[in-house]
Amino acid sequence: MAEPGDPADPELAGRLARVREEIRDASARAGRADDLPALIVVTKFHPATLVRDLIALGERRFGESRHPESREKAAAVAGLLADSPAPEWHFVGQIQTNKARQIAAYASCLHAIDRPELVNALASISRPSPLDVFVQVNLTDDAGRGGVDDAGLEPLVEQVLATPTLRLRGLMAVAPLGDDPDHAFETVRRRSERIRSIAPEATALSMGMSGDFRSAISQGATHLRIGAAITGKRPRRP
Numbered sequence: 001m002a003e004p005g006d007p008a009d010p011e012l013a014g015r016l017a018r019v020r021e022e023i024r025d026a027s028a029r030a031g032r033a034d035d036l037p038a039l040i041v042v043t044k045f046h047p048a049t050l051v052r053d054l055i056a057l058g059e060r061r062f063g064e065s066r067h068p069e070s071r072e073k074a075a076a077v078a079g080l081l082a083d084s085p086a087p088e089w090h091f092v093g094q095i096q097t098n099k100a101r102q103i104a105a106y107a108s109c110l111h112a113i114d115r116p117e118l119v120n121a122l123a124s125i126s127r128p129s130p131l132d133v134f135v136q137v138n139l140t141d142d143a144g145r146g147g148v149d150d151a152g153l154e155p156l157v158e159q160v161l162a163t164p165t166l167r168l169r170g171l172m173a174v175a176p177l178g179d180d181p182d183h184a185f186e187t188v189r190r191r192s193e194r195i196r197s198i199a200p201e202a203t204a205l206s207m208g209m210s211g212d213f214r215s216a217i218s219q220g221a222t223h224l225r226i227g228a229a230i231t232g233k234r235p236r237r238p
């Protein structure tokens with residue numbers, strides 16, 4: 001981790017401005033100029049000072065994928081910004097069942113709910129309001145990539161709906177490497193339409209990363225998870 005006094009990255013503002021412009025452009029092409037997706041800047045492996053700089057540039061939603069790095073960063077950012085409102089932390093990575101409750105203590109949204117044990121673990125969290133979650137769908141045949149397979153989707157959605165501590169926002173996915181992203185994101189959109197019959201309010205779609213967010217926008221993404229295109233190259237895993 002860098003130290004609190006680290007100088008800001010002079011390229012950061014330019015990269016952020018370019019990504020914002022591309023989001024506006026892709027949204028206009030998709031006929032949704034007045035309905036821009038939410039941007040979650042993925043800051044995993046980057047120091048808290050980068051988050052502070054992004055907040056100064058107007059961002060307020062950040063994505064993290066590893067606990068406890070994420071918890072430490074959330075606390076460090078709160079310390080750097082004593083007078084400003086806390087940002088939203090979105091946990092976008094796979095969640096170990098025995099860490100779920102700890103993550104729910106600082107995250108405002110979990111994007112990778114993908115199995116019944118995880119929902120069970122979150123059933124007893126105590127919060128003033130339900131925790132926003134996305135169910136992650138797996139678009140590959142490899143169970144290790146995270147996400148629920150097609151046959152397990154409805155049962156998992158039913159389980160989340162029956163869990164009062166959680167509020168289902170919609171589906172999340174990562175497009176498989178080497179596949180056509182339009183095709184992958186269209187599949188997510190179709191699964192999302194399918195679950196509306198049991199979860200009419202779960203309309204959100206968390207999809208689109210640095211390399212494929214334009215495609216995700218064309219398929220209806222409501223939440224983009226963009227890292228490197230904004231933050232620059234990630235430092236190696238700490």
Ligand SMILES: *Cc1c(COP(=O)(O)O)cnc(C)c1O
Pocket residue numbers: 042044065092093174209210211225226227228229
């Ligand atoms: C790292 C990560 C991202 C951001 O990826 P980039 O290619 O850096 O934009 C998005 N979603 C998840 C689940 C991630 O782990």
